[in-house]
Amino acid sequence: MRQIPPLAAVRVFEAAARHENFTSAAQELGMTQAAVSYQIKLLEERLGVALFRREKRRVVLTDAGRGAIPQVTRAFDALDAAFAGIRAEDQALLTIATSNTFANTWLAWRLGGFQLRHPEMAVRLETSDLITDFAAEDVDVAIRAGRGGWEGLAADLLVKVDFTPMCSPDFLARHGGRIEPRDLLRLPLISPHDAWWSVWLREAGVEVADGPPRPGVRLDSQAHEGNAAMAGQGVAMLTPFFWRNDVAEGRLVRLFDQLSTRGFAYWLVYPEHRRGVAKIRRFREWLLAELGRQGFPDTVVAPGLNGAA
Template identity: 70%
Template structure:
């Protein structure tokens, strides 16, 4: 039989030890500072040892508190991971995290097809450029851009990230119907300090100082850059796979057949130990099939 002190008091101790501040711990736990002090005192009396000492600067851990704090924190991390895994294995919901660009240009247009194939499941899409922490975030799978590998994660390459300049048909017409690589640098460039620009231009035979600050609208993600290009605001460096529907429907035009890459790709990732979870397996098969079908059918449009 385990001889555990009151878990409510242990939870307060973990938060107070992490912040070394009763007021901050109280705010995190939704308690008053007096309640935090009471729970700490209760735990110290139960254990028969002081865990904190008060000084002019606030509170500090005693040697006993310093020994206990990391072990208690690991215990709460293990509990959190155990319950997170149970929540994530719930077949009634599926949470997918991906970049804002991939969500807005590709996945959001198609994710409903997966949900329709799994009508009993609630599918949630999180569009963020923050890297998913599977030990902390309640996310089943993530689709991220990078080179990999990522320790502890199963990964599947979806497509290589390449890039080439694009603009709207109207913008192209205003500039004579064709724009060479040499002419691009004299036109409005969207996110002109994106490192993709000098890389592509160099391969096209045009040298550009990567440190030069050039005028132009600067946007934070490719999804915004593509929409700015469609609005006629300039030339954007874009990944054709993500904009194939807009190219096919005449909202964007490529200015060159040249494609450049820096070795990045889009990957489906999830924890290795969860590769056999049924809903993850179904999503993986659905996503890889969607990507493969579109790769072999350039005119295939999103639903």
């Protein structure tokens, strides 16, 4: 059985011996000078021998310390080499998990820009509407809808989720060129089971009867619902953020000014302890900047707020 002193204290000893200065060691390690002195004292008490000799404004290695430091340095070099390959492999691949809607309507169209900016890094995009488990899955960051407030994950608020009815120009023309909110009770709706319909209609002043949802085409993501609407299959309840290019280019028509929300938003989330990882930091910076360029200056960073994927 190895009788190794506490590695935290050994690490402090290696830095202090290299500098022969507790203040410089503290600066390198992000500690206070008092903390460095304390760790050295613990190590000396554990070994039963002095490692440094204190002289006025400096410290000098004792014979015992000078004899130990070459092997300690080689041991830390070996540890660094052992983990270098793992670090390099980790930095070479960024895995992003997000919903089908966010991927298909926005992120997949722009992710190549991040790849071109960082050609040394491979990017893998995984799409699923399931919750990402960072502890069990090989995922670096996730973009998910929710209200925030999940423990253990840092979160950046990206886009607030609102919704309003949209259809194709052809569908609108086939129904007289004008649709009133109350007309939606009789028109073909895409995913009429979605709770967003009753929320929007009631806020528009339309009385909605309680009971089972109307029959109709039921799709599993807004990405599919928007495409069905563009194909003229009915009116879909959509988030303008995802479809503004289709509206601008005449594939979709936003029927009303009214927007509703249930308090959800899209968040970029990642484990709090990995906040400083270079590839995560680079993707986060790119994503927030890209949203800003797309006309979402209200995108905000919430460094003190936890989120979930």
